[in-house]
Amino acid sequence: MHNITLIKGDGIGPEISDAVLKIIKTAGVEINWDVQTAGADVIETEGVPLPDRVIDSVKRNKVALKSPVTTPIGKGFRSVNVQLRKELDLYSNLRPCYNLPNVKTRYDNVDIVVVRENTEDLYAGIERQIDNDTAESIKRITRTASERIAKFAFDYAVKNNRKFVTVVTKANICKLSDGLFLESARNIAQNYNLPLKEILVDNCCMQLVQNPNQFDVLLLPNLYGDIVSDLCAGLIGGLGVAQGANIGKDYAVFEPVHGSAPDIAGQNKANPTAMLMSAIEMLNYIGEDIAAKNIKEALFKTLENNIKTADLGGNASCQDFTDAIVNNIC
Numbered sequence: 001m002h003n004i005t006l007i008k009g010d011g012i013g014p015e016i017s018d019a020v021l022k023i024i025k026t027a028g029v030e031i032n033w034d035v036q037t038a039g040a041d042v043i044e045t046e047g048v049p050l051p052d053r054v055i056d057s058v059k060r061n062k063v064a065l066k067s068p069v070t071t072p073i074g075k076g077f078r079s080v081n082v083q084l085r086k087e088l089d090l091y092s093n094l095r096p097c098y099n100l101p102n103v104k105t106r107y108d109n110v111d112i113v114v115v116r117e118n119t120e121d122l123y124a125g126i127e128r129q130i131d132n133d134t135a136e137s138i139k140r141i142t143r144t145a146s147e148r149i150a151k152f153a154f155d156y157a158v159k160n161n162r163k164f165v166t167v168v169t170k171a172n173i174c175k176l177s178d179g180l181f182l183e184s185a186r187n188i189a190q191n192y193n194l195p196l197k198e199i200l201v202d203n204c205c206m207q208l209v210q211n212p213n214q215f216d217v218l219l220l221p222n223l224y225g226d227i228v229s230d231l232c233a234g235l236i237g238g239l240g241v242a243q244g245a246n247i248g249k250d251y252a253v254f255e256p257v258h259g260s261a262p263d264i265a266g267q268n269k270a271n272p273t274a275m276l277m278s279a280i281e282m283l284n285y286i287g288e289d290i291a292a293k294n295i296k297e298a299l300f301k302t303l304e305n306n307i308k309t310a311d312l313g314g315n316a317s318c319q320d321f322t323d324a325i326v327n328n329i330c
């Protein structure tokens, strides 16, 4: 029996969480879910969007599965996702992107792993209003954080038989901050028998759109990592299929790349694939490799049978799609 924190989120969060829990249960994994709420709904009763009990729960269980929690745009509280990563020092954001069966995309054989630094850069939230017409954000990059994420990228590359790592910066313009990130990657690369390639983020975006097959593992600071991982999600069928994991020294939180999709919430239209693939990675992480493999095969078989949700051009509801996966689990 595993103890795992479940943050159900809001928007489509509860629908896709329920779907994933049903699939995991069918695969026979015994999990005692420690269900926690966070976000706007919690502010009314507890005063903050991310109460200590959520952090404490993840610290207790070490592992969490998380659905999206809405972040207000341009005002309101700080992103729960960003806070959680910071509080738990989940310094690496790992986003493997590869083609799924029968999901129509512009390119075949895409197989890119995005490794994004998760704790600093413009996401440190150091902002100030100078006057009514001027605001500043500080882009903070440290050697410690840059070297540990570079080490994570290389360790991942070695463990998963990847061929090379490409570090992505804008070091020609942000000479000090991105320059430090680049220098850190170069330093760490010397300890490995894998090549480090270097590319500027603007060129990287163009190359990804024109020829994504040329890339293997991408290593990026926080902001570029966020943007490029959505770009990579677009290469493999969109946000509905893009998985993610936030991993630190002591804790790991697995969550889809997409947001809470309020436009389709409560309509039984959400695609649970991204959340399911994040959960598959979580099962591998806790040593439930056989269940992870069975669920992945059931998902692939469902897609091969052309059962797909609307975002992938199909007409299955979230419920139909989930039931089809459940039926395909041997």
Ligand code: ATP
Binding pocket: 012, 068, 069, 070, 071, 239, 240, 257, 258, 259, 260, 261, 262, 263, 264, 269, 270, 271, 272, 273, 274, 311
């Ligand atoms: P955030 O800023 O919170 O990350 P976002 O701006 O990236 O959110 P999303 O909430 O991820 O936005 O939604 C972007 C678009 O993708 C919306 O049209 C949404 O309906 C669609 N979308 C996102 N996730 C899914 C999903 N799991 N299934 C189907 N459609 C989705």
